[in-house]
Amino acid sequence: MKTKQRNVRFDERTSEQLDLLAQVTGKTASQVLRDLLMEGEVRVSTRVGDKTIQEALVRYHHDMNENYLHTNAKLERVETLISSFGERATNNQKVADLLYTVESHLIQIKQDLSQYRQQTDKEASDLVNLQR
Structure with a gap:
């Protein structure tokens, strides 16, 4: 897509309004103007980026798996001890x-x-789906 540069003059109040819209939306002034011209509105995106969601989800699953495996190993150790003790106490x-x-x-x-x-x-999956 070929682009053209345009110079536009604004009064101070309009320029401040454009800067404020850019700051609130996280877009550049050019993106704000493009949105206004093409869509008739500027949308604020509060969505967390997919990469951030994926990184948090990977950390969550890793921590959950580590916790699960650690707890399961301890439970298996207790089961082994109970079996060992049970073999010794068969008469009682x-x-x-x-x-x-x-x-x-x-x-x-x-x-x-x-x-x-x-x-x-x-x-966790439901939370991620809400973000999308």
Whole structure:
């Protein structure tokens, strides 16, 4: 597209208004004038840039995965300890019942952790979709 340069004279008040529109919209004075001529209006864009959204989303997913893996590893370690303790306490029914209860709670915690991860992933995706 070929462009032409135009010189336009404004009074001080009009020039200040153009500068203010440029500042508010984050556009140059030329872009503001082009929008006014072509569209009849100047739109303010409050949208966060796609790159910024993607970077934040990558950090979020990385942190979430690290947290999930770390917590899951600790839960697996506790399960291993319970199994080891259970093997040693096979003759004591009260200890066996207690270990079964603890193991049931660990399974529930793992399920809750997985559900929490899925929920937060969905919420993050919904937030990103709102920005678009």
